[in-house]
Amino acid sequence: MAPNDSAETNGEATGTVVGRRKKARYIVPFAVAGVAAATIGLVPALAASGDPDLPDITAQELIEKIAASDQEQLSGTLKVSTDLGIPSLGGIASSFAPDAGGGDTSAAPESKLMDLASGTHTLRVAADGPDRQRLSILGEGSEYSLVHNGDDVWGYDSGSNEVYHATSDGAERPDGKHKAPKGVPATPKELAEEALAAADDTTSVTVDGTAQVAGRDAYQLLIKPKQSGSTIGSVRVAVDSETGVPLKFTLATSSGGKAAVDAGFTKVDFSKPDASSFSFTPPKGAKVTEADELKDGAGKDGAAGKAPEDLGALEDFKGLNVIGKGWNAVAEIDVPGGAGLPAQGSGTGDMPAQAQQFLDALGDKVTGDFGSGTVFRTRLVNALMTDDGKVYVGAVTQDTLVKAADAAE
Missing domain, CATH: 3.30.310 (TATA-Binding Protein)
Structure with missing residues (x-):
C-alpha cells in the first residue's frame, strides 16, 4: 500500500500543473464545486474492493501522472450519486422553460443533465479523443443520449422521441481539431486538473492509500482545505495506477453524512470504442429541434423565448x-x-x-x-x-x- 506521503501545496508542491494556472487560485471552492457538478457527467463511484499493493508515490508524482496522461479513448458504465440537499430539479427547470410549442424540447442537454444534480443514476460513456464522445443516462424503460461527433451534437430522449441537434461554431483548437461544443462532458483528466490547478497554500494534498475501482488498481489522492468555514470537507480522487486517469471522484461535505457527490466507474475499458458508438440518425417520426430554433425562440407558433444557454448569462x-x-x-x-x-x-x-x-x-x-x-x-x-x-x-x-x-x- 502506498504511504500517506504529503505534499501540502504551497506553490511548489503542484509544480507546473498549478503554477501555470495561478489565476484560478482565488476561486478554489468554486473550481472544486464546478468540477463536482461536471464530474457527474463523466467520472463516478464504486465502493473500493481491496487495497492493492502498489509502488510508493508522492502526491506531487501522482499529480504529475494525471497531468501527463494522454488517455483519450475509453468506454464504460458509471454510477453517479449526488446529494446536494435540494429537491429534484426536473420540475423546477421546466417552470422556467419556454412554453410548449415555443421551440423547446425535452432532448436539449440542459433539461436532461440537470437531472444529475440529485439522486442516483447509471450512465454509459464512450470517448475517442476531443471530437467524439457519447453519454447515455439510463432510465426506467427509457434512455437519454448525448452524442458529439465532429461538428455535430445530438441529444435524443427515447421517452418522448424528441431529438436536439446543434453544430459547433467551427472554432479551432491549437492542434487544428474542433473544440467540443459547450455542454458536452469533458474528460476525467481535464476535470481533475481543474481541481488541482486551483490548489494553493490553503490546501493540503496527500496520497491516502490505494483502492480498486472497476477492477483496476488505483492510488487515492486526497484534497482537503486547511481553513475552517468551508462546506467542503474533502475531495478524494482515485487515479488509475497505469494510465493516470481518474476513475472515481468523491466530494464530502464538512458537515459529514453522505457524500455530496460520489461518482465512479463500475466498468471501464481503455481500448478504442467502435466508431458506431458516435453515429446518430434521428429515428423515424422523431421531432427534431435545431439549436438555432431555441436561440431565436422560434417555435412553430412563433412564441418568443431564450436559448437555455442565455438564461444564465x-x-x-x-x-x-x-x-x-x-x-x-x-x-x-x-x-x-x-x-x-x-x-x-x-x-x-x-x-x-x-x-x-x-x-x-x-x-x-x-x-x-x-x-x-x-x-x-x-x-x-x-x-x-x-x-x-x-x-x-x-x-x-x-x-x-x-x-x-x-x-x-
Missing part, C-alpha cells in the same frame, strides 16, 4: 468582487436593478409558484452589519441575497457568508 451582473481567499472565497455580485428577489404576487416579475416554494424551503432570514437578507442553502454552495439587491455566494457556511457581507460594507 452573467454580462448584466456588474462589480463582481471576491472576498476572502482559498476555500473561504465568497463572490459578491450586484444584482441588475439593485433589488432583492421579487416575492410571489409582488407584481414585479412574479416568480413561478413552484420556484418560490423551492426558494422558501431553502431560505433563512439573516441580519448583520450589511442589513438583512435571505440565505439559500444547499449542502455544498450557499448564497446570501440581501434586501438591497446584492448576492454573496460560495462553498462556505452561513456564518462565513454573513461575515463576508459584513466585511464588504
Whole structure:
C-alpha cells in the first residue's frame, strides 16, 4: 500500500500543473464545486474492493501522472450519486422553460443533465479523443443520449422521441481539431486538473492509500482545505495506477453524512470504442429541434423565448468582487436593478409558484452589519441575497457568508 506521503501545496508542491494556472487560485471552492457538478457527467463511484499493493508515490508524482496522461479513448458504465440537499430539479427547470410549442424540447442537454444534480443514476460513456464522445443516462424503460461527433451534437430522449441537434461554431483548437461544443462532458483528466490547478497554500494534498475501482488498481489522492468555514470537507480522487486517469471522484461535505457527490466507474475499458458508438440518425417520426430554433425562440407558433444557454448569462451582473481567499472565497455580485428577489404576487416579475416554494424551503432570514437578507442553502454552495439587491455566494457556511457581507460594507 502506498504511504500517506504529503505534499501540502504551497506553490511548489503542484509544480507546473498549478503554477501555470495561478489565476484560478482565488476561486478554489468554486473550481472544486464546478468540477463536482461536471464530474457527474463523466467520472463516478464504486465502493473500493481491496487495497492493492502498489509502488510508493508522492502526491506531487501522482499529480504529475494525471497531468501527463494522454488517455483519450475509453468506454464504460458509471454510477453517479449526488446529494446536494435540494429537491429534484426536473420540475423546477421546466417552470422556467419556454412554453410548449415555443421551440423547446425535452432532448436539449440542459433539461436532461440537470437531472444529475440529485439522486442516483447509471450512465454509459464512450470517448475517442476531443471530437467524439457519447453519454447515455439510463432510465426506467427509457434512455437519454448525448452524442458529439465532429461538428455535430445530438441529444435524443427515447421517452418522448424528441431529438436536439446543434453544430459547433467551427472554432479551432491549437492542434487544428474542433473544440467540443459547450455542454458536452469533458474528460476525467481535464476535470481533475481543474481541481488541482486551483490548489494553493490553503490546501493540503496527500496520497491516502490505494483502492480498486472497476477492477483496476488505483492510488487515492486526497484534497482537503486547511481553513475552517468551508462546506467542503474533502475531495478524494482515485487515479488509475497505469494510465493516470481518474476513475472515481468523491466530494464530502464538512458537515459529514453522505457524500455530496460520489461518482465512479463500475466498468471501464481503455481500448478504442467502435466508431458506431458516435453515429446518430434521428429515428423515424422523431421531432427534431435545431439549436438555432431555441436561440431565436422560434417555435412553430412563433412564441418568443431564450436559448437555455442565455438564461444564465452573467454580462448584466456588474462589480463582481471576491472576498476572502482559498476555500473561504465568497463572490459578491450586484444584482441588475439593485433589488432583492421579487416575492410571489409582488407584481414585479412574479416568480413561478413552484420556484418560490423551492426558494422558501431553502431560505433563512439573516441580519448583520450589511442589513438583512435571505440565505439559500444547499449542502455544498450557499448564497446570501440581501434586501438591497446584492448576492454573496460560495462553498462556505452561513456564518462565513454573513461575515463576508459584513466585511464588504
